[in-house]
Amino acid sequence: MCGIVGYIGKERAIPKILNSLKFLEYRGYDSSGIAYVKNNKVNIIKEVGKIKALENILDINIDSKIGLGHTRWATHGGPSVKNSHPHKVGKFTVVHNGIIENYLEIKNELLKNNIEFKSDTDTEVIPALLDFYYRSDKNILSVIKKTINRIKGSYAVGIICEDDINHLYAFRCGSPLIVAKDDSGYYIASDVPAILSFTNKYIILEENEIAVLESNRCEFYNLNLNKIKKEIKVFEGTYETIMLNGYDHYMLKEIHEEGKVFLDTLNYYVKDNSFKDTMINLKKYKRIHIVGCGSAYYVGLIGEYLISEFANIEVTCEVASEYRYKKVFYNDSTLVIIISQSGETADSLAALRMAKENHVDTLAIVNVVGSSISREADYTLYVKAGPEIAVATTKAFLAQATLLSLLAIKLSGKLELLKELNGIENKIEYLLNLDYRDYAKEIYNHDNVFYIGRLIDYALCQEGALKLKETSYINALAISSGELKHGTISLINDNTRVVGICTKKEIMSKTISNLKEIKSRGAYVIFITNEDIEDDFYDKKIIIPKVHDIIEPILTVIPLQLIAYNVAKYRGCDIDKPRNLAKSVTVE
Numbered sequence: 001m002c003g004i005v006g007y008i009g010k011e012r013a014i015p016k017i018l019n020s021l022k023f024l025e026y027r028g029y030d031s032s033g034i035a036y037v038k039n040n041k042v043n044i045i046k047e048v049g050k051i052k053a054l055e056n057i058l059d060i061n062i063d064s065k066i067g068l069g070h071t072r073w074a075t076h077g078g079p080s081v082k083n084s085h086p087h088k089v090g091k092f093t094v095v096h097n098g099i100i101e102n103y104l105e106i107k108n109e110l111l112k113n114n115i116e117f118k119s120d121t122d123t124e125v126i127p128a129l130l131d132f133y134y135r136s137d138k139n140i141l142s143v144i145k146k147t148i149n150r151i152k153g154s155y156a157v158g159i160i161c162e163d164d165i166n167h168l169y170a171f172r173c174g175s176p177l178i179v180a181k182d183d184s185g186y187y188i189a190s191d192v193p194a195i196l197s198f199t200n201k202y203i204i205l206e207e208n209e210i211a212v213l214e215s216n217r218c219e220f221y222n223l224n225l226n227k228i229k230k231e232i233k234v235f236e237g238t239y240e241t242i243m244l245n246g247y248d249h250y251m252l253k254e255i256h257e258e259g260k261v262f263l264d265t266l267n268y269y270v271k272d273n274s275f276k277d278t279m280i281n282l283k284k285y286k287r288i289h290i291v292g293c294g295s296a297y298y299v300g301l302i303g304e305y306l307i308s309e310f311a312n313i314e315v316t317c318e319v320a321s322e323y324r325y326k327k328v329f330y331n332d333s334t335l336v337i338i339i340s341q342s343g344e345t346a347d348s349l350a351a352l353r354m355a356k357e358n359h360v361d362t363l364a365i366v367n368v369v370g371s372s373i374s375r376e377a378d379y380t381l382y383v384k385a386g387p388e389i390a391v392a393t394t395k396a397f398l399a400q401a402t403l404l405s406l407l408a409i410k411l412s413g414k415l416e417l418l419k420e421l422n423g424i425e426n427k428i429e430y431l432l433n434l435d436y437r438d439y440a441k442e443i444y445n446h447d448n449v450f451y452i453g454r455l456i457d458y459a460l461c462q463e464g465a466l467k468l469k470e471t472s473y474i475n476a477l478a479i480s481s482g483e484l485k486h487g488t489i490s491l492i493n494d495n496t497r498v499v500g501i502c503t504k505k506e507i508m509s510k511t512i513s514n515l516k517e518i519k520s521r522g523a524y525v526i527f528i529t530n531e532d533i534e535d536d537f538y539d540k541k542i543i544i545p546k547v548h549d550i551i552e553p554i555l556t557v558i559p560l561q562l563i564a565y566n567v568a569k570y571r572g573c574d575i576d577k578p579r580n581l582a583k584s585v586t587v588e
């Protein structure tokens with residue numbers, strides 16, 4: 001997803017912007033660009049590919065005290081220099097994250113007014129509109145207001161106007177944007193990690209708010225152009241928490257933080273085997289809809305099993321992009337739970353808004369503090385995963401699964417189950433320290449891998465398959481084991497790699513008989529289980545320490561994550577930034 005940075009202050013803007021852009025790389029991008037001011041004129045340098053390529057053509061000694069930077073992830077118009085941001089039309093230079101849904105309509109109107117467009121992007125209509133309104137209205141704030149009223153979609157925008165180079169303007173709707181401050185000046189950025197090497201003080205820009213930054217002060221306005229006061233927040237984590245700390249990749253570092261993440265999440269809600277006040281009371285809900293995308297959906301499936309099993313409540317789990325468009329039935333005792341690491345995923349946010357429009361209570365399970373979903377939900381339960389940089393989610397998934405176990409216990413009223421969570425961090429550490437390279441070696445040069453399991457194990461299969469697909473580009477398919485015979489078993493031959501997961505005694509024999517069928521067709525089977533079964537239906541096995549069912553999924557996911565990581569490493573993939581992927585999907 002695109003990333004935005006901007007700076008105005010006493011120091012040189014270009015080195016700061018380059019530094020911040022590097023911290024936005026994890027969001028995924030295909031090109032980048034910088035705007036700066038020289039001799040009172042805005043200059044733009046853009047390049048396709050990595051930020052290094054931009055750095056190579058940029059003179060970092062240019063003495064500009066104001067600048068904008070952008071990493072672009074192509075949506076409208078392919079990756080190219082002309083489509084990269086910043087975009088300049090007339091007096092206005094803009095960087096944008098999001099999508100302008102009505103850009104074609106606006107573009108056609110502006111073309112009739114002889115305004116020229118140089119790119120294929122939706123973004124270019126923003127500076128074009130600003131410049132168009134500016135011709136008859138020299139008040140930049142009023143021009144911004146008119147532009148906001150004209151565009152539809154999601155956007156976070158940074159602006160420099162050539163007639164007013166002592167100010168940097170920004171506004172947002174849908175896509176996130178923060179303003180930050182240090183002793184030298186002010187910044188705008190898509191997220192906190194981007195500015196953390198300069199400052200930990202930041203302000204969240206809310207929907208339809210406008211920020212006007214000067215080198216030594218900053219003002220905020222609502223859409224009526226009335227001045228508003230904003231709260232300065234302090235980011236709790238440290239710069240080191242987002243550095244690699246000696247690991248080869250963020251994905252590996254983040255997986256290895258899972259013991260701490262489990263404890264941080266647990267200790268935030270539980271003390272001495274009792275819930276603290278941080279856990280909300282959910283007694284009145286008799287029907288729960290869990291909604292999320294990708295891994296957040298798969299962890300939601302885990303929540304569905306745990307809550308329905310232990311709390312005896314009707315729970316359904318749905319993909320947000322489906323949920324938001326289908327007919328959904330609510331009643332007074334419905335709770336909608338939105339799960340999202342970033343708290344900015346467009347479909348999940350839309351699902352949340354849909355539930356709110358229907359006057360249904362909403363609960364957000366979110367990692368990023370202050371994100372849109374966390375702010376808009378009626379209740380928010382944060383998971384304590386800390387900043388997640390690798391595009392593929394790992395520690396946030398584990399934290400979400402931990403929190404869902406806690407919710408299942410809370411809803412069930414069986415508080416004695418809380419003690420089952422004691423000491424789990426040691427079992428996490430044990431699994432983190434196993435060597436998964438031999439398993440990965442069996443997989444990395446194969447084209448197809450199947451993950452099979454039933455019930456909660458099937459949810460884990462889906463997460464395991466997604467982790468492998470996205471990091472190593474191997475075609476990985478999760479199949480509910482009972483479904484094999486209904487078609488997919490025809491794909492099995494002696495070249496197929498299968499990961500079989502079975503952690504439930506009640507269904508052990510069923511999954512084992514499916515694995516036997518697979519084995520007899522020549523496939524290579526890796527068996528992941530918590531029972532030490534000696535048999536010949538598998539080639540290799542991983543034994544998960546035995547724990548109570550309420551917390552079991554957080555252990556089983558660890559080998560799946562580490563197998564995917566090691567396979568991707570053997571295949572030489574760009575593990576932290578897989579192709580075509582973005583960390584935060586803020587457009588539909």
Ligand code: F6R
Binds near residue numbers: 295345391393583
């Ligand atoms: C997979 C992955 C994605 C996200 C999904 C939802 O590793 O990271 O599938 O889980 O895009 O993102 P959030 O949780 O930010 O809403």
